[in-house]
Amino acid sequence: MHRRSAMTALAGMTALASVLTGCGVIGGQSADLQIYSARHYDLEGAFGQFTEETGITVEFISGDDAELLERLKAEGDDTPADVFMTVDAGNLWNGARQDELAPISSTVLDEAVPDDLRDAEGRWYGLALRARTVTYNPGSVDPSEFDAVETYAGLADPKWKGRLCMRDATSAYTQSLVAGLIDLHGRERALEIVEGWVANDVAIMSNDILLLEAIDAGTCDVGINNHYYLARTLEENPDLDVDLYWASQEGAGTHVNISGAGVVKGSDNPEDAQRLIEWLATDGQNAFVDANHEFPVNPAVQPEPVIAAFGDFTRMPLNAEAYGSLNAEAVDLLAEAGYR
Known part of the structure; x- marks a missing residue:
């Protein structure tokens, strides 16, 4: 099912619709990527910068991590989601355990994210520490x-x-x-x-x-x-x-704990989804973590001054x-x- 048809079909599913606590579109009315996000910190700034640099538009739908994961499971292969983003490493592990995240191969991410802050099978990567x-x-x-x-x-x-x-x-x-x-x-x-x-x-x-x-x-x-x-x-x-x-x-x-993301198994745009996660772990690290004063997971990226002073x-x-x-x-x- 096409992304927009899936969205239409879901409109009548009131139990799942209750998950939505807010959404935003970065870069236009019809987004190239949909992010299911339990992270609520300054998404617009980082995603807007990603769109400016790549031309890939992003829509994010916010909710509780457990509810969003249930939504993914209910939608199955018809999900409109491309990226699952959540807080707490246990939630990322659980998303992978429930087979909702696709394993990806990325030298960029393997070099940017330390071993213990990413899944050994490439199903999720920490992005903020x-x-x-x-x-x-x-x-x-x-x-x-x-x-x-x-x-x-x-x-x-x-x-x-x-x-x-x-x-x-x-x-x-x-x-x-x-x-x-x-x-x-x-x-x-x-x-x-x-x-x-x-x-x-x-x-x-x-x-x-x-x-x-x-x-x-x-x-x-x-x-x-x-x-x-x-x-x-x-x-x-x-x-x-x-x-x-x-x-x-x-x-x-x-x-320590992390927030991070993985490519949704049912995504119909996994290449751009992977590109977004790679950008967030490299060129977009500061845009993603600085406004919330989190530490970069990428050891090559410097933390912002307030937390550096700690x-x-x-x-x-x-x-x-x-x-x-x-x-x-x-x-x-x-x-x-x-x-x-």
Whole structure:
């Protein structure tokens, strides 16, 4: 079925139509590429630049990652989508596991994206890197208080009782961090760590911005944040009383995650879809990551100045399969520990 006929057929499918939370067309009314995107950060700028440089027009449809994946499965070979773009390595792994992403061969991507930030079979590639690390109030915390080997585990120490703020258990950030701890330490030790956070009367926040505001206000001394939320907040308020500490630099490294993309298996324009992903990982890296203060996955591309000022850090190797396959176990572990 042609791309536009598929779109027409889907118009009456109300369950799937509810996925749509917004769309945009870059470069004209009839786009060459359709992107199903769970990433909501500044797509217009990067995609607009891609269109200017290549002449390939892009339409993006935004939604929740799980809903968009279900939409792909329902559409099958008749999907209008060419690229699936999502946040969290576990979601990329899951899209490949469910056979919705086509393996591609690309020397450009193999050279631009480190091994652990891409699928071994070429079904997805990381495009933006975010670090989930410790933030703290320098007026009440000396960085020497942190365990440089196991920083995340160290926050279970009773000395942090009543001093912690963290994200809620429903957050994908929390779940992937705990899945990473299970992968690194095993379930028993990961449970001890999370139970230690709970025993320290951790204050649960519904988003990272509130968490940073709480640290700035002295409501808590220490939190765990995605680095780019701190960069955004510092841009708006340079006097924010919050500093960043790169976790576990003498141990396994700082926990990281990615947003990335793959070519949809049912795409009727896989060549241009691959070209877009290659561009986002090379010439378009800065356009894709800078506005949201994310780190480039491409080691040849420099980060923008605000996050560059945070300094270099060693990251924990990313295990997308662990983030995906251990997600349910991480959710169960959080519940067992009484983490809400």
